[in-house]
Amino acid sequence: MLQTQLRYIQTVLTFGIFITIFLNNENLIISCFVGLILAWQLELLACELRTTSNEFILILLLLITSFSPVATIFFEISEIKNMIFLISILIGIFYLTFKDISISTFGNAYLVTFISFFLVSFFVSKTFSENLDYLTFLFLILFFIKTLATFFNIQFSNYQYFFNFFASFFVVTTVSLFSGFTIQYVLIAAGLISIFTVIMNFLFQRNRREYKYFSTLTTQIYLFDYLVSFLFALYFVDVLNLINGLF
Structure with missing residues (x-):
């Protein structure tokens, strides 16, 4: 409860x-x-x-x-x-x-x-604080996409990892390009963020004690495990420097 x-x-x-x-x-x-x-x-x-x-x-x-x-x-x-x-x-x-x-x-x-x-x-x-709008839009758009995913029951389907990867990749790429960043740096950042997000999301869910129970459900989606994984990926790969070409 x-x-x-x-x-x-x-x-x-x-x-x-x-x-x-x-x-x-x-x-x-x-x-x-x-x-x-x-x-x-x-x-x-x-x-x-x-x-x-x-x-x-x-x-x-x-x-x-x-x-x-x-x-x-x-x-x-x-x-x-x-x-x-x-x-x-x-x-x-x-x-x-x-x-x-x-x-x-x-x-x-x-x-x-x-x-x-x-x-x-x-x-x-x-x-x-200086990049608040950019980071907030990334988070909210991904939240909207993952929320829609609940209606298609793909949380525990065979292609869930592909969806999680491409959802993150699409959001980072689209928002970054509209924000005026260079495409090659955007693609590098989007790829790294998406890979790290999928890995962290898998780690969070597998470490849950109730995994063997909720993994059989199609109506429950652990949305915020994925979103927190995405936020941590933004921090871990240093996205704000990466998309500006500062390696």
Whole structure:
């Protein structure tokens, strides 16, 4: 039930991003992106760690770790962010030593936390703010395409990976060309982003405990696993430098 409600929250935040474009409120758009990532992280952690009271404390520690870049934007010393991040990890590791949590669960939880932390850091950065319109349109158009995919039940079909690749490739290529970027750099960036998106999306879904159950469904689409994979791919391949030919 909690996971279903969190997916509704993610959808509401996505529509919030769309609405705030017309309000021309940069801070509100960034807040929606941050909230979207934290809701996605909480949904995966709730899936991985379940609902015991002790594990809720660990979930809270991991969420605070991911949110720490927002708390440090008021400081001019960049090392503070790294220090808080490392301290949060140490606290989590110390806590885990006294709890019966498997190594695989520990690894999956911290993988999600690392990705959330770096994405939140990306969202509150100057680079994201300066390219807000471009990155937001990439995200929203891909959200629209993947939402339409639910009506064709292709989430777990034999050609799902081809669709995921070409959906990302089409969106990055189209938006980038309309934005005036050089075609050869756009194609390189689109290819790398699409490959990385497919790989990360597969990794997220396979690491879910309920994979063997939801993989047989055709009405449920784990939309935000794919969208977060896409956002992380934009960050990881450094798309803003890549499409400008800065290798």
